[in-house]
Amino acid sequence: MNSHNHIVMRTLHQTPVSLAPEPSVHEAPLFLYKVAAGFPSPATDYMEDGLDLNEFLIQHKAATFLFRVQGNSMRDAGIVDGDKAVVDRSVEPQHNHIVIAVVDGEYTIKRLYRVRDRIELHAENPTYSPIVIAADSQLEIWGVVVGVVRRYPA
């Protein structure tokens, strides 16, 4: 194991972005004002749930999967080696989406270029040339990338 050594050191109180079947555990905020005497605390109007990264990254839990990115073909789109790509299969792939496609039996992450009958997969790194899908062949798109997760070894 090399590039993702940094996830080994997680401890219990650091909550990772998780696709675990159970909903994430978070503490419910307490509502502790006394009703009878005086005015209610104005702060209670602003009581809200904490931020939940699952909610931010995942719209359709049943359709969302994580992939580990290898290599830097999408570097200029901000996706680098070791990143975890969040992939939502329920999203209909469109021109300009970053997608996971199946090419020669392998998964590849690229930007989908689809104008009229032309279908191409574009890397975001000048050292890679576009993959052109022949007019009479099919391109299998596994899912649409809707986010990227990265942790630093701090």
Place this chain on the structure above:
Amino acid sequence: MTNVADTTPRATNVHQPLFALVDVNNFYVSCERVFNPRLEQVPVVVLSNNDGCAVARSNEVKALGVKMGAPWFKLKDLEKKHGIVALSSNYTLYGDMSNRVVSVMRDLAPDIEVYSIDESFIRIERTAHLYGGTVPMGHIIRNRVRQWTGLPVCVGIGETKTLAKFANHIAKKNNEFNGVCDVAAMSLDERNQWMRRIDVGEVWGIGRRISERLIKLKIQSVHDLVSADIKRLRAHFGVVMERTVSELRGVSCLALEDVAPSKQQIMSSRSFGTMMHTIELIGEAVAWHVHAAAEKLRAQHSVAGAIYVFIQTNRFRDSDPQYNGGMVVPLADVSDDTRALTTAALHGLRRIFRDGYAYKKCGVMLIELQDKRIRQETLFDDPQARARSARVMLALDAVNRVWGRGTLRTAASGITQRWAMRSENRSPRYTTHWRELPVVR
């Protein structure tokens, strides 16, 4: 439903039950293919625990004549000749994919009974109109599951569960249905034609032995069965058969069970990867099984009154001396505490263990289960100790849920787990383990 429909004489039929049976085609193999495109169009089998025999086959493997449960060592020549890919079972992956399928379906139709890891019954009579009818609804379920999870399903629809199963069989075997068949929408003639074409042995609940007896009575097709004298069948085969025939005639006898009944016993057992000779190593395996079983016990809010522990030599090795030992160890007080159950199981193991044998398998079964909330007080009851135990078990389960089973366990279950089962060719746990995610370049 419109008001007009409500006032017609047919109004009483509006909410007659209608069941859909949705099941995933070759479930385990299909799960493997979602994450490994190279397995597409390749003959694939998934092997049972310990890589013993085939528990799932791709269509290509079925076409080669490989039967369910075929021992893998007998297939070795086929493997070379046809390039069959054999995978160890990856139940972690299958379980996660199964949950996803159910949650996609629950979004579309809330009345759902999860019947097995790859099959669910859905009541659709109140929801089908939202999707433009039963068959369109079936296609929406099928397409949605396929797109969201990557898994192919077939949908069978009928007035009863048994007919939904029957329709599912038709959908699966006949490509012209595109994976969705509604026998309730068929004309009587058409339905009878299908019933004549399909063997009685394909009916849900009719096993091989019963179908052999039916054939002796000249009942060969499904149609023969529905036209037979139901009283005579009942005399020969009992009430279960009577119910099956009623269901095939469209009278619903089996309701949707939305909550699976609590298990009466919880079992955890497995064969060892290699033969085991010492009580220390077998003890570790027994303790691990107690862990797994106790976790299930707490999940269904039960407590156990006793634990059965057993060990076995390899009955397939005739030349080896054979010994099977097992005993039930009753608990002083009912419990769901892994530690108390482990102590009891290890006590039992010490009693049944005999030196000089090569052991192949061990396991435990939690028995005399009762609902935790209606447990009876005993003479030696200690409420404080019980509360303490509950807190420890809660923490144990929470840690293991987040970090994977076995992260936190009693020291009795060992550190290296040399007894772990053989699974030489298991695919990564793509959806549940950070270090095993699928790779994309």
